Amino acid sequence: MEAITKPTILSGVLELSPEDQRLFEKMLEVIRKHFTRHAYYPLDTTVMEKSEVLLAKGGGETEKQIYRFEKGSNDISLRFDLTVPLARYVAQHFSELEFPFNRYQIGKVYRGERKQKGRYREFYQCDVDIIGHNTLHVLNDAQIPKVMDEIFQELRLPHYAFFINNRVILNAYLEKIGVTDPVETLRILDKLMKIGEEKVKEELLLAGITQAEEVLAIARITGTNTERLDALTCLCDSDRYKQGVKDLQTVYEGMLALDIPEDRIVIDPTITRGLDYYTGTVYETFITDHEEIGSICSGGRYDNLSSHYTKQELPGVGMSIGLTRLFTKLREDGLMEIETDPVADVAIVTFPGTEIHALRLANQLREAGCAVMVQLEKGKIGKKMQTIDKRGIPHVILLGEDEVKNGTATLRDMHTGEQVTKKLDEVIADLV
Amino acid sequence: MEAITKPTILSGVLELSPEDQRLFEKMLEVIRKHFTRHAYYPLDTTVMEKSEVLLAKGGGETEKQIYRFEKGSNDISLRFDLTVPLARYVAQHFSELEFPFNRYQIGKVYRGERKQKGRYREFYQCDVDIIGHNTLHVLNDAQIPKVMDEIFQELRLPHYAFFINNRVILNAYLEKIGVTDPVETLRILDKLMKIGEEKVKEELLLAGITQAEEVLAIARITGTNTERLDALTCLCDSDRYKQGVKDLQTVYEGMLALDIPEDRIVIDPTITRGLDYYTGTVYETFITDHEEIGSICSGGRYDNLSSHYTKQELPGVGMSIGLTRLFTKLREDGLMEIETDPVADVAIVTFPGTEIHALRLANQLREAGCAVMVQLEKGKIGKKMQTIDKRGIPHVILLGEDEVKNGTATLRDMHTGEQVTKKLDEVIADLV
Numbered sequence: 001m002e003a004i005t006k007p008t009i010l011s012g013v014l015e016l017s018p019e020d021q022r023l024f025e026k027m028l029e030v031i032r033k034h035f036t037r038h039a040y041y042p043l044d045t046t047v048m049e050k051s052e053v054l055l056a057k058g059g060g061e062t063e064k065q066i067y068r069f070e071k072g073s074n075d076i077s078l079r080f081d082l083t084v085p086l087a088r089y090v091a092q093h094f095s096e097l098e099f100p101f102n103r104y105q106i107g108k109v110y111r112g113e114r115k116q117k118g119r120y121r122e123f124y125q126c127d128v129d130i131i132g133h134n135t136l137h138v139l140n141d142a143q144i145p146k147v148m149d150e151i152f153q154e155l156r157l158p159h160y161a162f163f164i165n166n167r168v169i170l171n172a173y174l175e176k177i178g179v180t181d182p183v184e185t186l187r188i189l190d191k192l193m194k195i196g197e198e199k200v201k202e203e204l205l206l207a208g209i210t211q212a213e214e215v216l217a218i219a220r221i222t223g224t225n226t227e228r229l230d231a232l233t234c235l236c237d238s239d240r241y242k243q244g245v246k247d248l249q250t251v252y253e254g255m256l257a258l259d260i261p262e263d264r265i266v267i268d269p270t271i272t273r274g275l276d277y278y279t280g281t282v283y284e285t286f287i288t289d290h291e292e293i294g295s296i297c298s299g300g301r302y303d304n305l306s307s308h309y310t311k312q313e314l315p316g317v318g319m320s321i322g323l324t325r326l327f328t329k330l331r332e333d334g335l336m337e338i339e340t341d342p343v344a345d346v347a348i349v350t351f352p353g354t355e356i357h358a359l360r361l362a363n364q365l366r367e368a369g370c371a372v373m374v375q376l377e378k379g380k381i382g383k384k385m386q387t388i389d390k391r392g393i394p395h396v397i398l399l400g401e402d403e404v405k406n407g408t409a410t411l412r413d414m415h416t417g418e419q420v421t422k423k424l425d426e427v428i429a430d431l432v
Numbered sequence: 433m434e435a436i437t438k439p440t441i442l443s444g445v446l447e448l449s450p451e452d453q454r455l456f457e458k459m460l461e462v463i464r465k466h467f468t469r470h471a472y473y474p475l476d477t478t479v480m481e482k483s484e485v486l487l488a489k490g491g492g493e494t495e496k497q498i499y500r501f502e503k504g505s506n507d508i509s510l511r512f513d514l515t516v517p518l519a520r521y522v523a524q525h526f527s528e529l530e531f532p533f534n535r536y537q538i539g540k541v542y543r544g545e546r547k548q549k550g551r552y553r554e555f556y557q558c559d560v561d562i563i564g565h566n567t568l569h570v571l572n573d574a575q576i577p578k579v580m581d582e583i584f585q586e587l588r589l590p591h592y593a594f595f596i597n598n599r600v601i602l603n604a605y606l607e608k609i610g611v612t613d614p615v616e617t618l619r620i621l622d623k624l625m626k627i628g629e630e631k632v633k634e635e636l637l638l639a640g641i642t643q644a645e646e647v648l649a650i651a652r653i654t655g656t657n658t659e660r661l662d663a664l665t666c667l668c669d670s671d672r673y674k675q676g677v678k679d680l681q682t683v684y685e686g687m688l689a690l691d692i693p694e695d696r697i698v699i700d701p702t703i704t705r706g707l708d709y710y711t712g713t714v715y716e717t718f719i720t721d722h723e724e725i726g727s728i729c730s731g732g733r734y735d736n737l738s739s740h741y742t743k744q745e746l747p748g749v750g751m752s753i754g755l756t757r758l759f760t761k762l763r764e765d766g767l768m769e770i771e772t773d774p775v776a777d778v779a780i781v782t783f784p785g786t787e788i789h790a791l792r793l794a795n796q797l798r799e800a801g802c803a804v805m806v807q808l809e810k811g812k813i814g815k816k817m818q819t820i821d822k823r824g825i826p827h828v829i830l831l832g833e834d835e836v837k838n839g840t841a842t843l844r845d846m847h848t849g850e851q852v853t854k855k856l857d858e859v860i861a862d863l864v
Contacts, residue, residue, distance in 0.1 A: 355569065
């Protein structure tokens, strides 16, 4: 008798049950379909990267979470997102690629985060990005949320909205009103949704930002999207600011042209998406009435994706779905409305001596397009039917000795319990 | 100007070009389709496992290749195959699973192998396994190669054959002829295909295995599969041996019943699949005329999958495609016969002022099922057409100011160069 090792996994990683995994795969299939219809190229970068390359940008927060190790003479890190590897890939293969280069990637990323409910250390991201060479038209920023919108519609997500903004607006505005520490100001403003206006004001004043009222003025803009754009236009007259508002308006109009309904777009001048990285459009996506889930899909425009790896100017825009988190949240909160088909259209139950006939029949049914499971084990018929029922398989074919002798099969409808014995051909015809 | 880090990846890992990745994705799609039609559940275990769990079995060769590291208090290893994680998963979730449990998994595995052409340190495996509880009918061993056969047929692989054997045959035979060191004998016999009969005989004698002639007798069995089975039956009369031959025969008959043609099955009593792990049926798959590629899909039956993790008896059978290696080999040797569709059915080229109209048109076309790319950048029309042509997109819509004014579009066939200006509706109708 050998020693038994307790079968467990690392904490903070997720493994699904077979049925939940089927649901997850269905989501992946929908996502891939729409990315493909929008002509994004798939890309599959390595999970292990050279640490010096992956961490070229440096930066404290992320770096602490990296899974980093040595093997032989290699200093290796597991990727923590799909954007840095994209930047590296595009710089590396610059001369072979056609621009604009539009790619999607679905893959696992790794972050050794502190333990926290709903946070995972290994999780799927689904990214789309469009990378230009030297220039990238601002209307690309409308194409990115459109493909996400198609995906979310087919996944039957509860009502959600894309919150969009342009970072230039806030930056230029803060400059105009004389804020000398825009980074700290934005950091505090970013808490607006969590802590409310009063607290934000307190914190701003505490940080010595005397323009707290003017900062909050931009957050108080309300009304329809058109009203918001109008209000924004009037708020400040620097040229840079005006260009930011104009770009935001163009993206908004592009989204409407792409048939994203008005009620799924919110122009929100307080959206900042962290404090570095993005330089223009920024997006967050919230499920209405479930903002506690956090943003389910976010991203933005960056002036120069690959600046750490190449002197080429490669502006880009992209969004990313945190799919593992989205899946578990929808599942937990009962918001998952899509369903999978049963794992098989039909299960064939064999009896001693009929197994090989069952294989032949299974083959005919599969060639006709059915998903078929063959039950070959000996055992009580009741237990077999129970397993088939638990798996949600709607039909069973019972193939006994008599059936084989007569060239028939018994077809049972698992919902109604009805059972008929018919010629094999007729049974196949019934199922196809 | 910031410092530039040279964008490179670790040696021994593979990243494909966007077009090659599309081909790889097509292979994945075909594989998933057939696994699904055979009612295998998808499974997605974690890439990072606890080292003590992953390495519970111990074993020198593999262990040296493991990517293993610590993070916080965790001793972590990257999975080196999909079978050990399956064993762990099934033991861990034993009470929630229905048996037989049939699952597929497609995922990357990690092996820090010595540098060698055609070997990768990160590569895809595509596995199917059927796991029983206490018993597992031997005809399951015929179902496993069948799903692989369907996949290889749709992938239009050059002629290949499944080489099948049952380990019991060789083991019982060696016992019967009085070989005291079967492990060493099998190790040497395993080289037959590489070094030939003479050398094998020399090595056997050198190792003190005096029954070299009798050992080779089993390797010299030739003829049709039926003739081979007959010859095997006559070779030895121990009960265990006879059971081995009978099981091999059953698997063979099952494969025929499942419509795998005779010429894609080779009963080969020298196939051993390494020296531990497998206990019954073993499979290797070779491309005829390209045996130097090595086995492209292999596996077998193991008596007790999860013995390191549970006292439950869980016999299993499975096969695995080394997809990264298969893909690169087919590509390099010009044996890849499948093709992808173009990345888009149509590209819309815009002119200043028509961009938003192009988005609207793109949306209509996508809703009608077309894959559409929108070209928004300013620039020379010739260069744009070149990029579209390189991408193999068969149609272009030119949307200029005049076209927008007249509600028309100009449709160009990229193969013939023909170009017509028509009403928008007609252009859409032409493409759908």
